Amino acid sequence: MPVKNFEPLNPNSDVTTTRTLLHEAIPITGSIVSGTYSDNNIKNYTHGQFQSVYDYPYLSSSANHIFDLTIGYDNTSFLSSSSNTQNSKKINSYNQFAQTLLGYTGSANDIEIFESDLDFGDNNSQMKEVFMVNFSRLLYKDQMKKGTFSIAFGTASWVNPFNSAGAYTNGTIVTLTDASASAANSSNTTQTRGGDYGVLYASGSMGSSNPTATGQDREAQGVVFYQQGIAIISASVFNMTAVQHASQSAATSSCVDFYYNNGTTYTATEAWQNAAISGTCDAIRARMYSLSFQNTTEINSQIYFCRAPHNKFNYSSNPTYTTGSKIRVKNVASDQPVSYITTVGLYSANNELLAVAKVSEPIAKRPTNELVLRVRLDY
Numbered sequence: 001m002p003v004k005n006f007e008p009l010n011p012n013s014d015v016t017t018t019r020t021l022l023h024e025a026i027p028i029t030g031s032i033v034s035g036t037y038s039d040n041n042i043k044n045y046t047h048g049q050f051q052s053v054y055d056y057p058y059l060s061s062s063a064n065h066i067f068d069l070t071i072g073y074d075n076t077s078f079l080s081s082s083s084n085t086q087n088s089k090k091i092n093s094y095n096q097f098a099q100t101l102l103g104y105t106g107s108a109n110d111i112e113i114f115e116s117d118l119d120f121g122d123n124n125s126q127m128k129e130v131f132m133v134n135f136s137r138l139l140y141k142d143q144m145k146k147g148t149f150s151i152a153f154g155t156a157s158w159v160n161p162f163n164s165a166g167a168y169t170n171g172t173i174v175t176l177t178d179a180s181a182s183a184a185n186s187s188n189t190t191q192t193r194g195g196d197y198g199v200l201y202a203s204g205s206m207g208s209s210n211p212t213a214t215g216q217d218r219e220a221q222g223v224v225f226y227q228q229g230i231a232i233i234s235a236s237v238f239n240m241t242a243v244q245h246a247s248q249s250a251a252t253s254s255c256v257d258f259y260y261n262n263g264t265t266y267t268a269t270e271a272w273q274n275a276a277i278s279g280t281c282d283a284i285r286a287r288m289y290s291l292s293f294q295n296t297t298e299i300n301s302q303i304y305f306c307r308a309p310h311n312k313f314n315y316s317s318n319p320t321y322t323t324g325s326k327i328r329v330k331n332v333a334s335d336q337p338v339s340y341i342t343t344v345g346l347y348s349a350n351n352e353l354l355a356v357a358k359v360s361e362p363i364a365k366r367p368t369n370e371l372v373l374r375v376r377l378d379y
Contacts, residue, residue, distance in 0.1 A: 101194030116220035140229035152289040157257035195227030259283035
């Protein structure tokens with residue numbers, strides 16, 4: 001049996017901590033989102049509040065949840081009407097996300113309204129008609145990496161939403177990104193009840209009246225909450241006729257042929273009012289061209305520097321270490337002893353084994369050398 005030699009650890013000089021951020025690229029193709037498996041990877045619920053998107057038929061044990069999708073509007077929106085299909089559910093969906101991510105106003109104690117700018121609470125650039133993409137924790141991990149989020153939509157007719165030809169001269173792919181946000185520049189993000197969020201700016205036909213515009217000059221069409229893994233996108237992204245700010249009324253968001261169902265064709269505005277939530281979500285998914293971001297995994301590590309002084313750990317009690325009264329690793333009596341370190345154990349004050357580390361190959365230890373073995377525990 002290998003010998004157990006103990007060497008105390010000094011918590012001040014032998015133990016330290018570190019924090020590492022790991023990032024993984026998450027690309028999602030539009031074909032998966034729009035229903036690669038004849039919509040068997042799309043799960044609708046009897047409550048009708050939202051639908052879930054999977055990367056495989058959702059009844060399969062191999063399926064992974066990608067995101068939930070729903071739509072909504074504030075009760076002060078011009079769209080709000082008791083005659084609308086699922087009007088109360090659309091308002092409730094909006095309020096649930098707004099309450100969770102933004103909280104309440106100070107004096108009136110009303111639920112805050114989403115805005116597509118960083119000056120939260122100034123009541124400018126309000127987004128009262130939106131759709132919400134709530135990503136699975138499996139994908140975004142601890143949070144999304146700032147400056148990496150991108151989502152693209154086709155804005156032409158439902159027959160071929162990615163075709164720029166036809167009735168809509170501006171009917172092309174619109175890409176929303178948070179490219180101006182970054183972890184290194186906190187001025188391009190704002191913190192709210194739901195954590196940090198960045199603005200989603202559009203490029204493409206909706207991007208700006210100036211096609212070469214970049215950064216803050218592009219069209220703001222939504223926000224993304226990094227720690228929550230949620231994107232809130234204005235319904236005005238589907239406007240086909242002119243450049244439109246999210247602060248403007250979605251009444252002019254007249255994407256003709258936005259959604260088709262059982263012989264009825266809806267504009268974008270009509271879909272938010274008169275179509276069921278699941279139906280409008282189907283239309284949005286069919287227009288998703290691509291979606292990508294990088295997730296972030298935070299690894300907290302404790303590092304132990306296990307020291308082997310020159311006068312310790314030079315012998316072994318392993319039965320194979322000796323033969324008779326002789327040490328096998330010695331040729332003559334004057335040779336220095338040598339041992340080979342293969343394992344490091346971390347023990348409690350009560351000599352309870354807490355962790356074990358193995359070296360990749362045995363390390364020779366002699367009275368003429370000292371070793372420091374770096375053991376890292378990740379949490």
